Amino acid sequence: MSWQEKDNTLYKQYTFNNFIEAFSFMTKVALLAEKHDHHPTWKNTYNKVEIWLNTHDKGDIVTEKDRKLANEIDVVI
Amino acid sequence: MSWQEKDNTLYKQYTFNNFIEAFSFMTKVALLAEKHDHHPTWKNTYNKVEIWLNTHDKGDIVTEKDRKLANEIDVVI
Amino acid sequence: MSWQEKDNTLYKQYTFNNFIEAFSFMTKVALLAEKHDHHPTWKNTYNKVEIWLNTHDKGDIVTEKDRKLANEIDVVI
């Protein structure tokens, strides 16, 4: 599944083999988010991770910052 | 705020000073969760972390495993 | 490179593409270590991670606990 844009948000769901893989991925995303000072809303249950991206400072819409972070997440996974 | 039980789930919301503190706390929770093989549903946006605990194997109700993990989370924070 | 046993320690060095990959791997190892209550000595510089395993309680020698953790690390990587 690729990133979906709906309701002014970029959304993607990931499924891993187990919690260790899921949280390891979340650590990668955390490092990218803090690096770019652009943080996701995300939710995890065991092996599933959902990520929502939009830009709060611009009125909660999808901006270039969201597309850039989405691309970087897809590269590090 | 202490843990609240509603809809067969233990729930608590945490607010930190920034993302680094929030994700550091999430790492503590991840270590506890994997150690006890009992994993939360949790959601994060920047400095906010929400945690929902219930026991899937028992029909998604609150059990002793949830109360134990909730207590341990309150100790490590 | 596989694990090497020398001076009563299991040792392995890993090289990743960057720090994000290295620290993501370290997070996996941390989750395994806390789960088994058996913790490595490890060192990191950017994309390099070195791990030393032995069993303190048995007089700092290599035991089955070390071989088990080494195997699990090789599985999650």
Add this chain to the structure above:
Amino acid sequence: MSWQEKDNTLYKQYTFNNFIEAFSFMTKVALLAEKHDHHPTWKNTYNKVEIWLNTHDKGDIVTEKDRKLANEIDVVI
């Protein structure tokens, strides 16, 4: 203990109550390091963390980048 400068390196050792606290601290340091693109050499055994900082690009000496990261580590701990 404060940071010590010796052999062209800033060095500090930390002792925590357990591994969970130590690795949670390491996660904070990792987030800072990646944010500033300036990474430590560090070593951990259970509740102990040692950090060495210098600037590779300047010939492995202590620079302002090291002092800045050292200060930020002391703030987030």
